[in-house]
Amino acid sequence: MSYFVGVDVGASKSASALIDEGGSVLGTHWREHQGAWKGKLADTVLASTRGLMAEAHVPPESVQAYGIAVCGLVSNDGATLVQSRMLGEGYLDLAGQLRPRLGRPVLVVNDANATLYGHVKHAGVRPDDSVGSRVTLLLTLGTGVGGAFMVDDTIVVGDHGLASELGHVIVDFADERRCVCGNRGCVENFSCGRGISEMAELRPPPPDSRAMLAELGATPPYASPQIVTAAERGDPWAADLLRVAGTMLGRAISVLSVVLDPDTVIIGGSFGHATSSWLLPAAVEEMKNRWSFAPARRLPQLVMDSIGPYAAATGAAMLAAARFQREMTRD
Ligand SMILES: [Zn+2]
Known part of the structure; x- marks a missing residue:
């Protein structure tokens, strides 16, 4: 063996x-x-x-x-x-x-x-009824945003191995914050642990939310887990921030889909798993609002990483x- x-x-x-x-x-x-x-x-x-x-x-x-x-x-x-x-x-x-x-x-x-x-080979996430090239996209939302995509059985890495730096798709041209890549307006400025903490500084909580965060022992600058905990306890400010993260995620997927036309988009990463109940509905809503060639081109299936x-x-x-x-x- x-x-x-x-x-x-x-x-x-x-x-x-x-x-x-x-x-x-x-x-x-x-x-x-x-x-x-x-x-x-x-x-x-x-x-x-x-x-x-x-x-x-x-x-x-x-x-x-x-x-x-x-x-x-x-x-x-x-x-x-x-x-x-x-x-x-x-x-x-x-x-x-x-x-x-x-x-x-x-x-x-x-x-x-x-x-x-590992996902595509182990979990078999792609439907079998596809025709033409089958594209699978992965976005990992952790401290930052990582990503990868496959065309049939081939991972696309590009000339410099940078083809899948999907966290640096620009989703907001009004965003003036510098991303770690040196550019501005990247999805990584919104849809990950670093991004949500920075957004909390730009859109500080109202008094009621600040009081709840203080009860949790959280003081500014707020870390991603503190914002997620506040949202889980029903705080509207924290839930709104997570919905913005989901909207920007949906926008990134819409942009990538014009080029790649994936049949499946897998969402992973610790931030993605902790916030999926806010992120995914907001992402799908934004994709419906910004979708080229609808209804002829259907939305890809959006699934959470299941291998662990x-x-x-x-x-x-x-x-x-x-x-x-x-x-x-x-x-
Ligand atoms: Zn960037």
Whole structure:
């Protein structure tokens, strides 16, 4: 039996998954890092794989290849982590560092791309009645907004691996705030943890809302979880902010859909999951208001990410299997 391992290294955790050659998940492993991984990315990956193999009782020599998902820009040959603000790394030959230590081929991939691949292959979210190219879009709403898209079975990365920086679609030309990308008006200024906190500063709460936030122990500047908790308790100011986040999300999907015409849009990320009951209805409403070629072109199905925290690790393992099984077959 051949096995493949995927490791998803994030800012505060590494999640790993073991799959067989058929793509079934046989084991998972989770480690918290709290920043201790900085400058030790290869060591972190090795610790994660050792923990996974020990728990799964699988000998390392039966693993055929490794896929490493990272939150950053990755070279198109799947070897180098070109840039990652969250991991504090740049131009790191991660595959070159890991291959001699793991003794097997290593593929490095962007985490949003790995998540989307895992979804499409594992959960089968796309309907089977599509004709032509089938496009699946993923938007991950966390601290920022990440994304990826696939055309049939191919993840589109573009010439510089930047094709799926979907958080930087411009949705509001009146928004003067600088985004982390240097531009203004990006969806990331609205529909994520950072965006909602900034909006709370621009549209400060009225006295009643401020009093409720104070009861929760929250003082300005308000963090995303505090705003979500206020909305859950019925605060209209907080609910309005989340609806604006949903409206801007819908606007981004409308813009992207003119180019990509997806049949499915998957929403993931911690902010997305915590706020979906406000975000999704507002997004759909905005898409209906700003939809080209309606009714001939129908809205895509909008679904929440259903695989959970191991989606990127599973997808990275599947991508490594697809890449290296193909190479082994060719050899
Ligand atoms: Zn931006």
